Amino acid sequence: MKNSSDKKYSIEISQKEAEEIRNAIKAASLKVMDEYIERMKKSWPNRPEAMQYFYDIAKFFGTREREIQEAKEEGKKVIGYTCMLAPIELILAADAIPVRVSSGFYDPVKLGNRIVPVEVCPVVRSTIGVEMIGLSPYLKLSDALITPLTCDGMTKLSEILSDSKPVWTLYPPRLKDSEQSMFFWREELRTLKAKIEKLTRTKITAKKLKAAIEIMHKATRAFRRLQEIRKDAPVIMGRDAMLVNQTSMWDDIKRWTEKTEELCNELERRIREKVWACPPDTPRVMIAGSPAIWPDNWKLPNLVEEASPQGVIVADELCSGDRFLFDPVGVDEWTMDDMFKAVAERYLLPSTCPCFTSEDGNKDRVNWLTARIEERRVDGVIYHVFRGCMLYAMEYMRIKRVLDKINVPVYYLDTDYTREDVGQIKTRVEAFLEMLKSRVEF
Amino acid sequence: MIVAGLDMGVQNVKVVLLKDGEILSHGMVPSGFEPEKAVEQAFQEALKKAGIACSDIKYVAATGVGVELAPRVDCKISVVSADAKAAVYMYPSARTVIDVGAEESRVIKCDEKGVVLDFALNERCAAGAGAFLEAMARALEVKLEDMGKLSLKAKGTTSISATCVIFGESDVVSLIHKQEPKHEIARAIYDALAERIVSMVHRVGLKPDVVLVGGVAKDIGFAAALKRKLETEILIPKNPEYAGALGAALYAMENLGGSRK
Numbered sequence: 001m002k003n004s005s006d007k008k009y010s011i012e013i014s015q016k017e018a019e020e021i022r023n024a025i026k027a028a029s030l031k032v033m034d035e036y037i038e039r040m041k042k043s044w045p046n047r048p049e050a051m052q053y054f055y056d057i058a059k060f061f062g063t064r065e066r067e068i069q070e071a072k073e074e075g076k077k078v079i080g081y082t083c084m085l086a087p088i089e090l091i092l093a094a095d096a097i098p099v100r101v102s103s104g105f106y107d108p109v110k111l112g113n114r115i116v117p118v119e120v121c122p123v124v125r126s127t128i129g130v131e132m133i134g135l136s137p138y139l140k141l142s143d144a145l146i147t148p149l150t151c152d153g154m155t156k157l158s159e160i161l162s163d164s165k166p167v168w169t170l171y172p173p174r175l176k177d178s179e180q181s182m183f184f185w186r187e188e189l190r191t192l193k194a195k196i197e198k199l200t201r202t203k204i205t206a207k208k209l210k211a212a213i214e215i216m217h218k219a220t221r222a223f224r225r226l227q228e229i230r231k232d233a234p235v236i237m238g239r240d241a242m243l244v245n246q247t248s249m250w251d252d253i254k255r256w257t258e259k260t261e262e263l264c265n266e267l268e269r270r271i272r273e274k275v276w277a278c279p280p281d282t283p284r285v286m287i288a289g290s291p292a293i294w295p296d297n298w299k300l301p302n303l304v305e306e307a308s309p310q311g312v313i314v315a316d317e318l319c320s321g322d323r324f325l326f327d328p329v330g331v332d333e334w335t336m337d338d339m340f341k342a343v344a345e346r347y348l349l350p351s352t353c354p355c356f357t358s359e360d361g362n363k364d365r366v367n368w369l370t371a372r373i374e375e376r377r378v379d380g381v382i383y384h385v386f387r388g389c390m391l392y393a394m395e396y397m398r399i400k401r402v403l404d405k406i407n408v409p410v411y412y413l414d415t416d417y418t419r420e421d422v423g424q425i426k427t428r429v430e431a432f433l434e435m436l437k438s439r440v441e442f
Numbered sequence: 443m444i445v446a447g448l449d450m451g452v453q454n455v456k457v458v459l460l461k462d463g464e465i466l467s468h469g470m471v472p473s474g475f476e477p478e479k480a481v482e483q484a485f486q487e488a489l490k491k492a493g494i495a496c497s498d499i500k501y502v503a504a505t506g507v508g509v510e511l512a513p514r515v516d517c518k519i520s521v522v523s524a525d526a527k528a529a530v531y532m533y534p535s536a537r538t539v540i541d542v543g544a545e546e547s548r549v550i551k552c553d554e555k556g557v558v559l560d561f562a563l564n565e566r567c568a569a570g571a572g573a574f575l576e577a578m579a580r581a582l583e584v585k586l587e588d589m590g591k592l593s594l595k596a597k598g599t600t601s602i603s604a605t606c607v608i609f610g611e612s613d614v615v616s617l618i619h620k621q622e623p624k625h626e627i628a629r630a631i632y633d634a635l636a637e638r639i640v641s642m643v644h645r646v647g648l649k650p651d652v653v654l655v656g657g658v659a660k661d662i663g664f665a666a667a668l669k670r671k672l673e674t675e676i677l678i679p680k681n682p683e684y685a686g687a688l689g690a691a692l693y694a695m696e697n698l699g700g701s702r703k
Contacts (some may be wrong), residue, residue, distance in 0.1 A: 159461070308518070320488065341481075378573035392581070409559070409560060411561075412562070412645075423507070423510075424507075427507060427520060427521065427563075428563055430520045431521065431522035431558070431561060433521060434519070434520050434523045434558070435522070435523070435557075435558040435559070435560075438523075438557045439557070
């Protein structure tokens with residue numbers, strides 16, 4: 001622990017105050033999670049048994065927290081990451097536990113405001129607040145953090161978090177498709193690998209890396225299978241699929257894979273038997289833009305699937321969702337060099353984050369969006385942007401132009417980590433769904 | 443067949459009664475703290491003007507930001523769809539609808555049937571709506587109803603930024619200190635609001651004919667500023683503040699399978 005005088009940003013608050021706030025927010029969050037899960041169950045009454053596992057893991061404080069705690073006591077290391085550009089295979093290959101730590105809690109934002117201005121993106125402000133009071137078990141249990149410097153917010157967040165934990169930055173080149181970029185990125189990951197090895201005192205050998213890649217291949221297969229299922233008439237509500245996707249970020253990935261396969265077995269049976277989760281003519285919505293992170297920031301998914309007229313989320317383009325495990329590491333030969341190269345490519349090239357650009361203006365993101373819209377038969381896109389999330393906000397026009405051309409309506413929804421705007425957003429979401437519905441009927 | 447449309451606005455509750463697709467009467471009452479009472483009064487007003495009894499109304503559709511508070515309604519419709527329906531009913535050539543209300547403004551693109559194709563709303567900020575004008579009139583120490591006429595005398599020698607109501611107010615105060623003529627400041631106020639609306643229009647795409655509705659449409663200063671900034675003709679109905687309620691009433695009629703005779 002550093003002295004407060006050594007700190008770059010004073011993120012200290014008295015232990016007593018931290019404890020009081022933590023207990024209050026934790027109690028409120030437990031209620032919110034229970035309430036949201038109940039609401040999800042209510043809008044999908046005939047859900048399969050296999051879903052229960054994910055509701056349990058979603059409860060954040062509890063089973064999984066204890067598991068990680070115990071693993072740590074046995075000497076395992078926990079490596080947190082703030083963004084999906086962090087290479088999970090390298091963490092697994094060092095026998096460490098990967099957990100994503102970017103926060104979806106609303107209330108800690110107020111604490112974050114003590115350090116950064118309110119104009120800063122709420123994910124960053126909330127993550128700062130969560131760290132100040134030790135709210136998130138996963139952030140608290142992390143021995144070190146991987147912080148990709150994707151946007152300005154994430155860059156400074158990395159500095160702020162470094163006051164309390166070892167932080168390993170990763171600097172992604174914003175132009176992906178050049179040999180120098182790839183070379184640079186591989187070197188970044190090589191440095192990271194050495195840091196992981198040092199912390200875990202585990203050498204990442206070819207055998208270990210291969211095993212880690214294979215674990216993630218299986219996870220990707222299960223993940224893709226679930227998304228594939230969402231192409232059809234809805235047999236799973238979007239919120240539930242999003243929750244399954246998101247639990248992969250703190251659950252044991254092997255167990256998560258098994259449970260997801262179980263869920264998919266059941267869902268595929270339902271496709272054959274035509275047991276729909278909601279009427280097949282329900283407008284099919286995609287959410288694009290800033291991440292929707294469990295638990296508090298389930299605002300938009302809740303609104304879409306509880307609105308009148310109702311919508312169903314059949315796809316998202318969020319780094320907290322459909323994009324997370326979408327791409328497998330493509331290995332040619334199982335040599336250390338080749339595997340390492342493949343891991344580096346997997347995390348840079350397919351990323352559709354708006355922090356990237358190219359001569360044709362982040363074409364990868366456009367292609368990803370249009371491909372998903374087509375395969376999942378999306379009726380309309382809600383473009384979700386946090387206040388202060390400049391990159392997604394600025395790229396909106398680019399995306400709107402493309403979607404206008406293929407005649408897919410898109411609505412720009414501006415929000416923050418607050419509950420106060422639910423009424424306003426509801427008006428907008430319902431108007432959008434009404435519009436989709438009237439188009440579907442024509 | 444008589445149906446009613448109810449618009450639960452931020453400032454006013456509005457009612458429109460339709461008989462066989464023709465407008466029978468209007469009613470408007472400030473929303474206040476007791477929405478149920480306001481609705482009751484607005485209905486009474488409209489019923490009295492039409493000379494009919496409450497039991498003559500077959501069906502009620504509601505819209506507006508306070509729609510959840512509406513008592514005893516048969517169905518609900520969003521303000522966006524309601525505006526589009528009303529605009530095309532009043533002007534069959536309407537393709538872009540601009541609605542500037544007390545705290546919300548919207549731009550809607552629609553087709554010839556009044557089906558919404560695209561829309562935008564002012565995002566969580568009153569600087570793009572009527573409340574902005576109220577605050578600015580206060581700062582300028584003129585009555586809101588006089589500010590429009592005042593602004594028409596101006597040549598456009600100054601400007602203010604309307605990024606926020608609070609900052610707008612301090613802009614106005616500093617112009618007053620600089621002894622800028624009142625009518626010029628008034629015009630700058632309208633220009634600032636119109637600018638915000640125009641950027642929403644361009645996000646959605648401008649397609650004539652353009653119809654302006656909502657309470658602020660009655661303000662000649664704003665209408666003039668919007669026309670200047672959009673560089674196009676704007677159609678303004680006689681009772682623009684009733685557009686939402688009219689749209690809801692039309693929706694009620696559709697739901698009962700009726701149409702305009």
